[in-house]
Amino acid sequence: MHRDTGRDVVVPEGLLRIEDCLDATGGIALPPGVTLISLIERNIANVGDTVAYRYLDFSGPTGGHAVEMTWNALGVRMRAIGAHVQRHAARGDRVAVLAPQGLEYVAGFFAAVKAGMIAVPLFAPELPGHAERLDVALRDARPAAVLTTSAARQAVDDFLAAMSTADRPAVIVIDDIPDTAAHDFDPVNIDVDDVSHLQYTGGATRAPVGVEITHRAVGTNLLQMILSIDLLDRNTHGVSWLPLYHDMGLSMIGFPAVYGGHSTLMSPTAFVRRPSRWIEALSAGSRTGRVVTAAPNFAYEWTAARGVPADGSGIDLRNVVMIIGSEPVSIDAIRSFNAAFAPFNLPRTAFKPSYGLAEATLFVSTIAPDAEAGVVHLDRQGLTDGRATPVPADHPQAVAHVSCGHVARSQWCVIVDENGDELQDGGVGEIWLQGDNIGRGYWGRPEETETTFHGRLGRTSTSGSHAAGAEADRTWLRTGDLGFYLDGELYVTGRIADQVCVDGRCHYPQDIEATVADASPIVRRGYVAAFTVDGDARVVVVAERAAGTARVDRAAAIEAIKAAVMRHHTIAVADVRVVPAGAIPRTTSGKLARRACRADYLRGTFG
Structure with a gap:
């Protein structure tokens, strides 16, 4: 056993071995004391000088640059930030992270957990179109403190000003905290069944709610992913632009905690503006070992359309594993990406x-x-x-x-x-x-x-x-x-909750939406929402207009859409609204927010 210098934390020797987490029948059984924090402590003790997280920052005017954090540096930042958290919150209090994507976010999340609190991964208030979701989550979690950065501080203060003084959490600025504050950290014993964090749902079908995720659940699920996808090689690394407040984004910073490896991160905005950045990061990882990434349908479709590199670019995706998670997964997204990137050694099994x-x-x-x-x-x-x-x-x-x-x-x-x-x-x-x-x-x-x-x-x-x-x-x-x-x-x-139920029969909205997209070139594929109103008596379709279709007759397109839905689904569509690109609300993870779209329609947002 290794006793970490300066703290009363006993760390088991050696990195975690997967075989130590399996019982006699091959089932997953976490060893005693294995928590998210103990996994990080193992890495600090055994591979402390290696990179834990790398952030590709594309916010500057001169292109991207990489910022790295070793396991040792993460340990210092966790204790320093955790010491400040402990001044404002008691054991079991919630601590929300309202920060932009970056290494400060990673350190702040882990620090809140290490300090004995329940982390609440959220987002800075400047995220467009999601102020209501942030307000709902904060009023629900009632955090004692909020972690943010100096760049987002003013926006956070302005947002919190709407809360009553009694309910307003303390604001802690992560990048203002010196490393020397680590000496003030008070060690905390964390149990495997303690709640690690509240994961707020995306709000696709209802208002966001916070799921209580325990350390046992985190450790078990990371092992389930590793075993299912065969990521047992310690030279497997992650690449992700997914938001860190999303469950899939959090999993991408969880992998290295088990492995002692690293993940390369970037912001969702950097990806959307230039999806080739994601591909370039995957290629760089593929040259040195296996690299795993994850994204929903739209990301693969967007990249196949806008992120294909030129011939001779040197992009090599031969060692890439690509998780695609949406409900349901789109075969068209997979096929379009495979076709676009097969010349760059993307395996058919990726x-x-x-x-x-x-x-x-x-x-x-x-x-x-x-x-x-x-x-x-x-x-x-x-x-x-x-x-x-x-x-x-x-x-x-x-x-x-x-x-x-x-x-x-x-x-x-x-x-x-x-x-x-x-x-x-x-x-x-x-x-x-x-x-x-x-x-x-x-x-x-x-x-x-x-x-x-x-x-x-x-x-x-x-x-x-x-x-x-x-x-x-x-x-x-x-x-x-x-x-x-x-x-x-x-x-x-x-x-x-998304089903379109008419005359006692329920239909899948994505099936209707695909029919709508096939019915007219005016429709932007993947940007259609179908739902019912007036007590399920009327079916409504809202479709974003595709680029380059300004001359397409709207009235004729609407009639073609109604006829196609009747022919394929025997459903009479009462109303079709063709709206500008970007008008249909989406969740923070990029999924169609049909519930929010229905609310916008009823409010008259679409004219």
Whole structure:
């Protein structure tokens, strides 16, 4: 054992070994004392002088530059920031991070956890279009302190000014804290079942709520990802532009904590402005070892359209693993990216379609390490009726669905009907989950916690039950997602709350939205929202106008859209609004925010 100098923290010798985290049956069983902070302490003790996080800063006028932080430096910053946090917050208080993307954010998040608080990863108030979400999260979490940077301080002060004096948290400026403050840190014993952080949901289908994520859940889920995607090589590194307040973005700073490796980060804005920056960072990592990244559908589509390098650029993606996570995953996004980057040595097996959600910390399932992304075509009418019936790709009612593969080790996933009884494979129902990676509940919401996190499974399937091996007396997470099993693999069809239900029949909005995009060139593909209003009596479509279609007749396009939806779905669309690019609201992770779009429509925002 190694006693860390100057602190009463005992650190186990050596980096964490995956084999030490498995029981006799191969299931995941965290060793005693393994927490997010203990993993970082191991890295400080064993590979302290190596890089932990690298940030590519493209905010200056002269192009990007890299800023690096070693594990030793991270340890000093965690103690220094943590000492200031301890002056303003007591054990178990919430500490929100309202900072721009960067190494200060990483250090601030870990410091809050190390200080014995519950971190609340959020974002600086200048994030366009998300002030309401930030306000909801802050009023819900009621943090004792807020961590920010000098660059964002004024915006944070202005935002907090709307809160009452009694509720206003202390503001701590991360980059104003000297390293010497580390000497004032008061060591804290952290238990594996303590809450590490509150992960606020994206708000796609309802107001954001904070999921209580424990250290056990974090450690278990990181190991589940590593084992499922075969990231056991310690020379595997991460590259991510995902926002650090998002569950997938947080996972990309969690990987190095297990490995003792590093992750290269950049801001979402840097990616959107020039997606080739993401590709260049992946290529640089690919030259020295395996590199893993993650993104939703739109990012791969955007990069295939705007981020393909020129011939002779030297881009090499031969060692890249690309997690694609959306509900549902788009085969078109995968195909367009594969076609664009095959000349740059992108393997056919690079893409890993995956399923996850904040309530499960993040990761639930993915395809095998050596598998290519697979798709099945299903009868649209059968899906509406709750059955996954394969049909040929050229069938007039064929709908493509991408496999999300196999559920992670030590996690169980069943498909249930409205009574909570398990369905046979091929039956479409709600996805329920069980495992140590599941969050503890929703912060301050006992009734919603009971409903969502404490489902009781009814009858199990008589043959091939996916509940086999699960704890019989343990409750299940009701995900609110619909899916099915086919040939042993999990498929996700969409959110229950997003369904368009008309005359007693429910349809998937993304299916209607794809039909709308195919109906007229005026529609910007991927930027369509379908929903119901007036008590589900009327179906409305809002579509952003595609570039270069100013001369396309709007009236004719609207009639073509209505006719296509009636022909393919037997649904009468009551209203079609064609709006400028950027008008449809999206979540902080880039997903369509249909709930917010519906609210904007009802307010008359779209004219």
